Amino acid sequence: MIENTIDMGSAVSNKRFLLFVVLMASGLVLLGICMTASMASGPIMIPLKHAFALLLHHDQSVDNTILYSSRLPRTLIGALAGAAFAVSGAIMQGISRNPLACPSLLGINQGAALCIIVMLLFFPTISTALFIPFAFMGGILAALLIYSITATAGLSPLRLALAGIIVNALFHAVSRGLLLLFPDEAQATVFSIMGSLAGRSWMHFNMVLPWILIGLILSCFCYRQLNVLCLGDDEAQGLGLSAQTTQFILMGIAVMLAAAAVSVVGPVPFIGLIIPSAIRYFMPDYKYLIPLSMVFGALLLVFADTLIRLINPVVEIPVGIIAALLGGPFFVIIARSQAKGGAT
Amino acid sequence: MSEITLRQVSVDFDKVNIINQLDLDLQQGKVTTIVGPNGSGKSTVLKTMSRILKPTSGTVLLDGEAIHRMKSKYLAKQLAVLPQHSHAPEHMTVLELVWLGRYPHQSLFRGRCEKDEAAVKRALKQTDMLDLSHARLDDLSGGQQQRAWIAMALAQDTPYLLLDEPTTFLDMAHQLETLELIRRLNRQCNKTIVMVLHDVNLAARYSDELILLNQGAVMAQGKPADVLTESLLQDLFNIKVRILMDSHTGTPYFIPYCCCSEEV
Amino acid sequence: MLLQKQSKVFAALLLSLIVFSMWDLMVGQVHVSWLQLLHWKTLNHSQSLALFELRLPRLLVAGFSGALFAASGTILQTVMRNPLAAPDIVGVTAGASIIAVAALLFFPNLSNMGIAWLACFGALAGFSLTFLFARVNGDVAPTRLALTGVAIGTTLLAGEHFLLLILPVDIGSSLNFIAGSVYGANWQRALAITPWALIFLGVTLFLGRALDLLALQDDTSIGIGFNVKHMRMLLLLLAVILAGLGVTGAGILGFVGLIAPQIARLIVGAKHQVILPAAMVVGALLVILADTLGRVIVPPAELPAGIITTIIGAPYFIYLLIRFSK
Numbered sequence: 001m002i003e004n005t006i007d008m009g010s011a012v013s014n015k016r017f018l019l020f021v022v023l024m025a026s027g028l029v030l031l032g033i034c035m036t037a038s039m040a041s042g043p044i045m046i047p048l049k050h051a052f053a054l055l056l057h058h059d060q061s062v063d064n065t066i067l068y069s070s071r072l073p074r075t076l077i078g079a080l081a082g083a084a085f086a087v088s089g090a091i092m093q094g095i096s097r098n099p100l101a102c103p104s105l106l107g108i109n110q111g112a113a114l115c116i117i118v119m120l121l122f123f124p125t126i127s128t129a130l131f132i133p134f135a136f137m138g139g140i141l142a143a144l145l146i147y148s149i150t151a152t153a154g155l156s157p158l159r160l161a162l163a164g165i166i167v168n169a170l171f172h173a174v175s176r177g178l179l180l181l182f183p184d185e186a187q188a189t190v191f192s193i194m195g196s197l198a199g200r201s202w203m204h205f206n207m208v209l210p211w212i213l214i215g216l217i218l219s220c221f222c223y224r225q226l227n228v229l230c231l232g233d234d235e236a237q238g239l240g241l242s243a244q245t246t247q248f249i250l251m252g253i254a255v256m257l258a259a260a261a262v263s264v265v266g267p268v269p270f271i272g273l274i275i276p277s278a279i280r281y282f283m284p285d286y287k288y289l290i291p292l293s294m295v296f297g298a299l300l301l302v303f304a305d306t307l308i309r310l311i312n313p314v315v316e317i318p319v320g321i322i323a324a325l326l327g328g329p330f331f332v333i334i335a336r337s338q339a340k341g342g343a344t
Numbered sequence: 345m346s347e348i349t350l351r352q353v354s355v356d357f358d359k360v361n362i363i364n365q366l367d368l369d370l371q372q373g374k375v376t377t378i379v380g381p382n383g384s385g386k387s388t389v390l391k392t393m394s395r396i397l398k399p400t401s402g403t404v405l406l407d408g409e410a411i412h413r414m415k416s417k418y419l420a421k422q423l424a425v426l427p428q429h430s431h432a433p434e435h436m437t438v439l440e441l442v443w444l445g446r447y448p449h450q451s452l453f454r455g456r457c458e459k460d461e462a463a464v465k466r467a468l469k470q471t472d473m474l475d476l477s478h479a480r481l482d483d484l485s486g487g488q489q490q491r492a493w494i495a496m497a498l499a500q501d502t503p504y505l506l507l508d509e510p511t512t513f514l515d516m517a518h519q520l521e522t523l524e525l526i527r528r529l530n531r532q533c534n535k536t537i538v539m540v541l542h543d544v545n546l547a548a549r550y551s552d553e554l555i556l557l558n559q560g561a562v563m564a565q566g567k568p569a570d571v572l573t574e575s576l577l578q579d580l581f582n583i584k585v586r587i588l589m590d591s592h593t594g595t596p597y598f599i600p601y602c603c604c605s606e607e608v
Numbered sequence: 609m610l611l612q613k614q615s616k617v618f619a620a621l622l623l624s625l626i627v628f629s630m631w632d633l634m635v636g637q638v639h640v641s642w643l644q645l646l647h648w649k650t651l652n653h654s655q656s657l658a659l660f661e662l663r664l665p666r667l668l669v670a671g672f673s674g675a676l677f678a679a680s681g682t683i684l685q686t687v688m689r690n691p692l693a694a695p696d697i698v699g700v701t702a703g704a705s706i707i708a709v710a711a712l713l714f715f716p717n718l719s720n721m722g723i724a725w726l727a728c729f730g731a732l733a734g735f736s737l738t739f740l741f742a743r744v745n746g747d748v749a750p751t752r753l754a755l756t757g758v759a760i761g762t763t764l765l766a767g768e769h770f771l772l773l774i775l776p777v778d779i780g781s782s783l784n785f786i787a788g789s790v791y792g793a794n795w796q797r798a799l800a801i802t803p804w805a806l807i808f809l810g811v812t813l814f815l816g817r818a819l820d821l822l823a824l825q826d827d828t829s830i831g832i833g834f835n836v837k838h839m840r841m842l843l844l845l846l847a848v849i850l851a852g853l854g855v856t857g858a859g860i861l862g863f864v865g866l867i868a869p870q871i872a873r874l875i876v877g878a879k880h881q882v883i884l885p886a887a888m889v890v891g892a893l894l895v896i897l898a899d900t901l902g903r904v905i906v907p908p909a910e911l912p913a914g915i916i917t918t919i920i921g922a923p924y925f926i927y928l929l930i931r932f933s934k
Contacts, residue, residue, distance in 0.1 A: 077781050097433070100755075149926060162602075162692075163929055165758050169862065170922035177915045181906045194769070234427035237396045239500065240420025240448035269762075282546050284435045317773045321766050328763025335755045337813040 019290040023279075027295035034299055035079065038306040039071040043313045046071075064285075073205045078197050078305045078319075079298035080205075081261035082271055084212045086297020087219050088186040088261070089272020090289055093280075094226040095247045099334055100161035102272035103139075103258035107167035109267035111142030112259040113193070114171045121182045128203070132211050135259035142167060143255055158335065195266035195320025196306050204264045211260035216294060218253050223286035225250065227339075228284075268320045270327025271297055277334055347372050348393055348504065348538065353402035355388055355560075362388045363560035365402065370553075372503075375530045375537040377547040380557035381581050386540040387428065387508050389557065393538065394425035394506050406504070420448035423504040424497035429512060438492045439477040442467055447497030467498035470533065471525060487518030494525065498533075505529065507539040511546070519543075523550045545591040545597045548572055549590075556580055572596045612775045614882055617875055628893060629671070632900045633663050637907075665798035667753050669857045670899045670913065671892040672805040674864055675839070676854035677701075678891025679812045681865030682872070682884055683847035686819045690750040691928055694866035695731075695851035698757035701865075702764040703734020704855035709768050709845030720800035720856070728852030734764060735848050793857070801857045808850055809888060815843065825879070861914045863921020864894055894920075 040051040046063045054067050089102035103109045115138025119126060149163045175193060225246050228236045233243040258272070275297045276289065283289050304322045310318060350368040353383045354361065362385045370376050378386045391397040393404055395411050402409045411419055424445070424577040432441055445467065447458045468474045471491045481489055490510060495506055510526065511519040527550050529535045541547040547554060548568035556571060558580055564571045569589075577598060585598040634640050638658040644651055651659065677695055683701075684693040695701045707730025711723050718726075742748050742756040818839050851865065872887035895913055898920075902911035 013621070028365075099434075150931060154749070158749075158755050159347055159929060162751060162758070163926055164756050164924050165755070166922050166929075169918055173862070173915045173918035177911050180911055180915075183908045224447060225479075226451060228444055229439075230433040231441075231444065232427065232430055234391070234396045234425075235430050238394055238420065238425035238427065239444065240417035241415050280433075281435060285440060312774060316774070321769045321773070324762060324766030325770060328759055328766060331759040331762070332551075332756055335752060335759055336741055336744060340918060 016283070016285070016288070019282060020154045020292070023282070023292055024295060027292065027299060031079070031295055031302065033297045034302045034306060035075050038075040038078065038302050038309075039067055041306055041309040041313065042066070045313075068198075070201065073202045074197050074200045074305070075302060077200045077205050077208065077264050078302045080208060080212045081265040081268070081296040082301025083216060083294040084257040084261040084297070085268065085271040085301070086275040086293040087216060087290055088254040088257040090276035090279075090286070090293045091219060091222075091226065091250050091257075092272070093242035093276055094286060095229055095250050095254075096160065097162055097230060097232070099277055099280075100158070100273070102270070102276075103165075103254070103262075104168065104267060104271075105161050105273060105331075106143040106146050106164040107171055108255055108258045109262050109269065110138070110168045110171035110175065111138040111140075111145075112262040114138050114175045114312075115141075116263060117175050119180055121178060128207055131207060131263045134262050135263040138255055139255040139259040139262070140252075142171065143251060143283045161335070193266070194318035195268035195323065196316065196318040197265050198318075199315050200264060207258050208264045212257060214256040215253055215260065218222075219250075219257070219290055222250060222253070223290055226286040226290075230284075256336060265301070266318075266320060268301065268323045270323050270331065271300055273334070274327050274330050275300060277330075347407070348536075349405040349408075350389075350393070351403050351405065352406070353392060353399045353404060355385075355392055355397055356400045357388070357397075363392070363399075364377075366560065366562065368555070368562060368565075370538055372535075372536050373530075373534065374552040375527060375539075375550060376553040376555060377551040378538070378540045378555045378557055379542075379544050379547045380563075383559075384557045385560040386557055388560075390506055390508050390538065390540050391427075391594055394423060395419060396425065396427070417448040417451075420500060420502070423503055423506060424500040424502040425506040426497050426508065426510065428508040430493055432489075432492075434482060435476050436481050438468075438473055438481060438484070438495070439464070441481060441492055442473075442477070442495045442499050445496040445501075448500060464499050464500045467495040470498055470529065471495040485518070486514050490514065490518070490522050491525065494522075494529075498529070503534075504536045504538070507537070509540050509542060511541065511543070519546065522596055526550065544572070544577070548597060549593055549595045569596050572598065574598075614876055618886070618889075621886065621893070625671075625889055625893050625896075628865070628896050628900065629667055632667050632896050633659060635900060635904050636663065661795075665795045666793045666899070667896065668798040668802060670895045672801055673854045673858035673861060674868070674891035674893070674895030675809055675888035676805055676850045676857070676891075677861055677865040677895075678868035678872070678887040679809055679884060680847045680850035681891075682852065682869040682880070682887045683812070683815075683819065683843050683850070684865070685869055686823050686880065687843050687847070688748070688750075688753065689823070690753060690868075691870070692750055692754040692925070694863065694869075695847070695854070696761070696860055696865060697754050699734035699738035699760040699764070700731045700848055700851040701734075701855050702761035702768075703737070704728065704731035704852045705860055706730060706768040706771070707733070708855060709771055713771060720797060721804075724800065724804065724853055724856040727856045728849045731848045731852035731855065732845070734760065735844070748828055769922045797857065801853055804853055805857075808846065808853065812846060812850065813881075813884055815846070816879070816884050818843065819880035819884075823878075857892045858895065859912075859914060861895055861898075862918035863925060864917050866889055867917075867921050867924055868894055868901040870924075 036048060036052055036055070039055070040046045040048050044063075044066060046054070046067060050063060051067060054064055058064055058068075085103060092101040092103065092106065093099055112135035115134045116131065119131070119134050120301070129343045145159070145167055146164055150160055179193065225241060228239050228241050229243065229246060236246075276293050279289055279296065281293045283292060301319070304326070305319045308317045308319055308322055348370040350366050353363060353366045353537055355363040366390070378389060380386050388397060392399050395404070398412065404412065406414070406422055442464050446463060448454070449460060450456070468477050473488070473491055473495050476484065476488060481492060484492065490496070494510070507526065510522050514522060523546060526537055526539070530537050540602070551568060552566050553566060553570045555565045556576065563580060564576055572587055574585055574587055577583065583603055584601040586601065587596055587598045590597055614906065630645055633645060636658060638654050640651065640655050641660055644655070657816060680700070684695065685691055685700065704727040708723055708727040711718055711726045738753065738757040738760050741760065742753040777931070778863040786797035822843070854861070869883065869887045871890050872883045876882045876886045894917060898913040898916035901916050902913055905911060
């Protein structure tokens with residue numbers, strides 16, 4: 001009898017693994033389709049078939065040049081940044097045990113963006129290698145601000161989110177103010193205020209690749225710690241995990257991912273909120289949650305970026321606006337579902 | 345020396361002294377329960393024993409070794425602790441929760457092995473949760489959730505098990521069920537149990553040893569029948585009581601009559 | 609004794625309103641000294657143009673918008689018994705703003721007044737959405753209302769940006785709604801909102817006693833023969849209209865509706881008959897000051913007043929949130 005139930009047990013955990021494989025496979029296929037579509041769309045449409053063929057064999061056509069010089073880096077950057085935002089959100093939700101935590105709602109994105117604006121305006125000659133460290137500093141600044149607010153008040157998830165949003169609004173206002181006062185860098189406006197992938201090149205790709213790659217790999221190894229932290233600080237301590245140190249290190253990784261993504265695509269909101277929350281519904285285990293977040297985060301950002309070029313290929317809508325439109329209703333639903341926990 | 349020992353332990357919280365120079369010896373293989381009025385520092389003592397709180401001064405020894413010098417994972421293999429009202433993340437199943445109890449036994453390069461699997465199954469069996477192992481925790485009753493958490497602590501496979509008010513928010517039947525389970529774990533699996541309880545009568549019934557705590561100091565320690573006296577309870581809770589012996593279980597229990605302060 | 613203190617406070621408020629209004633009129637590319645302001649007939653051509661055609665209507669719009677937001681915030685905070693409620697927090701201004709922009713885009717020939725009424729309708733829609741989503745099991749927890757409001761506001765604003773970007777428009781006039789700015793306010797706009805602002809602000813002033821009663825527990829107010837439900841609906845409607853008018857004037861001025869009532873409460877006490885006028889003056893003062901500051905910080909460039917009010921208001925909101933959760 002007992003033996004039977006145990007067998008049933010492994011059958012069900014296999015079921016979850018199976019679900020993971022199915023989700024992962026479908027996510028990867030969709031991502032592949034979306035990335036091809038992304039490379040095909042723009043002011044000059046390249047037929048999907050041709051785009052796909054070009055990926056496999058170069059040729060001398062104009063399409064080839066467009067694809068390799070602008071569409072490919074743009075698409076790859078979109079995928080990297082989407083993955084980074086989603087994983088960053090997954091980590092933040094885990095360590096704060098708050099389903100509303102994500103780099104945009106905690107003000108991390110906007111903090112990083114503000115630092116980039118300051119750098120563009122006041123140190124225009126600085127090397128691009130310092131771009132991401134600067135953005136990281138801004139993100140850490142925002143994180144510390146939120147942390148100190150939380151530490152003094154002991155905020156519930158809703159309050160933490162509210163505090164984060166207001167910090168976000170504050171940074172946003174300062175950023176906009178700076179850009180209005182120093183209008184020379186007008187080109188940076190759309191990118192650093194709303195988030196956009198327009199004009200991203202191989203240079204940006206090379207700049208951001210190592211940071212995001214390291215962050216993503218590190219976070220894949222942290223699933224056990226995240227699973228344990230989800231139980232609570234004391235509980236984690238009881239299981240032999242020093243909660244505070246781990247939270248600090250993980251927050252560092254999450255901020256690094258978000259800052260790196262912001263430094264190439266700007267503060268695109270809500271990807272870090274939507275993707276991990278949706279996946280968590282099927283897969284609360286971080287072992288599966290992190291890799292799935294990567295794939296679906298990449299998918300969402302590449303999809304949104306393709307969509308805007310299909311709507312209007314010439315005058316592009318910043319991708320951040322589409323993300324806000326998609327994510328806003330989702331945000332409302334999650335905030336509402338928090339009521340069940342009795343949080344106010 | 346195989347036991348938990350507190351030596352001259354003081355704990356401050358927010359600069360308020362909760363425990364002052366406490367000495368305490370807990371014996372192995374017994375069920376020891378800490379009771380006392382609200383704010384007496386019961387949970388603080390338990391948290392200090394399990395290193396969730398760091399004492400301001402003094403040392404906590406586990407089998408003669410200072411716990412604050414142990415590696416976190418090593419300690420977690422000796423001593424499992426269940427804090428008060430734990431909340432599992434949404435959508436987590438019992439099995440997933442219990443697996444987390446194996447965290448201290450795993451490392452970056454050592455994944456799940458047969459030993460882990462066996463420990464998880466044993467924990468589920470001991471708590472009678474096998475049938476529910478794939479249920480989501482949100483869907484379970486309070487008593488079942490408590491059993492799931494205890495199963496997680498059991499999966500840690502430790503000689504010591506510390507529980508902070510394991511019966512809060514449970515109705516009478518589930519309180520008894522949980523305490524029966526705890527005693528069974530002590531008797532059958534040879535676990536040393538230390539817990540904090542609110543209800544002195546239940547504590548007397550299910551413990552080998554009681555520790556009466558007041559304002560961070562031990563007022564009495566010993567077998568329930570020796571410790572529970574009318575004068576002591578009057579001092580501790582400020583109530584007038586009468587102590588009777590339950591002929592069925594052979595344990596003492598008390599009936600509260602009135603609050604001392606109401607007497608003129 | 610109390611009355612004397614209050615009249616002193618009001619005198620001080622009005623005096624600073626006059627002083628800051630004069631400062632607002634003086635600064636800019638064409639400087640006008642305060643002596644010239646008093647002898648306005650002696651101004652040269654460019655000065656009188658700047659003063660009468662640009663700065664005066666702008667001052668009026670700024671002042672009235674501030675007062676409108678403040679009144680709206682005072683009502684919302686009392687009726688919802690929620691210190692975090694303010695028109696821009698509970699989705700009211702975002703609703704008004706998106707509808708106003710849509711109206712500008714789809715019906716370019718609409719009169720200013722038509723836009724104002726549509727904006728009020730949008731404000732109502734934004735608020736209803738927020739309220740509906742924040743209501744769980746018949747209960748609207750203060751923080752959830754605020755968070756839901758912000759979420760809905762964010763979405764609506766994204767929608768507004770989207771509209772602006774996909775449709776070819778005269779961005780100039782629409783941008784005011786997003787940035788929260790009185791830049792480019794002319795007599796046409798000033799005259800369109802002034803009479804309505806006066807009427808609704810006037811009506812609000814008479815409702816101080818009703819607000820006092822609503823601040824009590826429901827049971828108590830019903831006990832003294834007061835129809836709580838109707839009054840609450842009426843007041844919410846009024847708050848929404850006030851905010852809608854404010855948005856038509858100056859767009860989204862972040863946090864004015866939140867801070868002005870709080871400051872008023874701090875300086876004049878708990879009676880709404882006194883709080884309401886004080887909040888209106890403080891609101892007007894805040895926006896006029898923000899607008900002036902926006903012009904003097906880095907002269908040729910102008911910062912929208914909304915940015916300045918947000919930079920002042922956001923830290924205050926966080927302070928409230930912390931104090932409120934203790």
